[in-house]
Amino acid sequence: MYHGTPNDDPVSKYSIRANLFNDHLQYLKKNNWNTILFKELNNLSKYPEKTVVLTFDDGYADNFESAFLPLVKHNMKATWFITTDSIGKHAHWMGTPTLQTQMLTAEQIINMKNAGMEIGSHTCSHPDLTKLNYQQQKNEMIRSKKILESLISCKISSFAYPYGRQNNDSIRAVKYSDYQLACTVNPGDFNSEKNPLLVKRITIFATDSAATMARKLAFADNDVGWKKMTGYYYQRVKDKLAGKL
Template identity: 25%
Template structure:
């Protein structure tokens, strides 16, 4: 155990065939999970992280948290059996207005992916999968009015809690887009908020601005194993630098 634990919060969307950044092929996902098991790194929950911060619960020197945005049906079909086989916990963030429907936010020309319906979500919740809020309408929350922001954050939480009969304490903003206004309101409603800032989470990271590691950067299983072994710092730094440049030079 350590006073300065490092947590890799992994970010997934769809576990299906495809090459886009929000898609990981099922065989690659299975290899990534196998590698975590082989490395012996514990997979913990966001609740464990909250307890460590607020109640002094010790954490391992290094651990993993598994997060899935959008609640696609392929989570149940492809991801969950692999997680179940390893006994790994996970959290799925769902946009409550799209439960049982197809996404509308995918890029032009791509086939929309279907989200899980409430019966499937309830079945997985009963098996131990945790569900968090991904707002109501999967909108860019940095661009909405104050009233709409309150609805997106509060109504999604209430709808999921009503359906599942358990607290919803964790939030992920659609597209990972945050500003101080969204963060401040989310922090009054949820215990954690995860974004898309590319980094490992350390003890000084704000629980409502937690970074994640997007797993499409680690489709190469050799590179993923090196990261798990503590030899991936240079690669992660390079990816962060490239992202910084692309965000400021969008024509690249």
């Protein structure tokens, strides 16, 4: 899960500098990682084991130059979860408008879809869904889906819960709204969650180097600090000595 990809130091810890994001892409390319769209997780068996889904939440304008164009250049794909009320405007939930809160325009989103990227919904207004009732949650999901479908003339089947927050009503509502897959921010790989409406994701932070991202991918976890890694290698050595490996 990526967010903004600004040229300057990111204001949000969830966004990443464009040059660092480019290092991530180079790593994935060099190490033969296959990229697929989020919606393609429905037919996982036909993809190689080293397959990753790159997702971008909210729809930041800097993604166009710093993520979308480089992805096209490398022949890679990604999925964008768009917050429809803020198309061509600012991410109002991020505070004072700056260059980094500027969002993709309708025209850019159409271009991205036409180049083979997937567009998914991230609601209309980016609410904490757990603070809304069932009907209000459904409205956010159905209205954003309709807006995006009429914009890109294509069925929208993927959804991402804002802030990764959801309750039982959200899962019912997302099913009722006819989404096939929805993702959270709980860390883990695709096979570690059986419910297709609670797909797990790894969070990428502003400080994540390509090496950190690679460890996050390998362990399907957000926590790849030295403590955890030391524990992992210690266990490997123990298993080796015990003849388990």
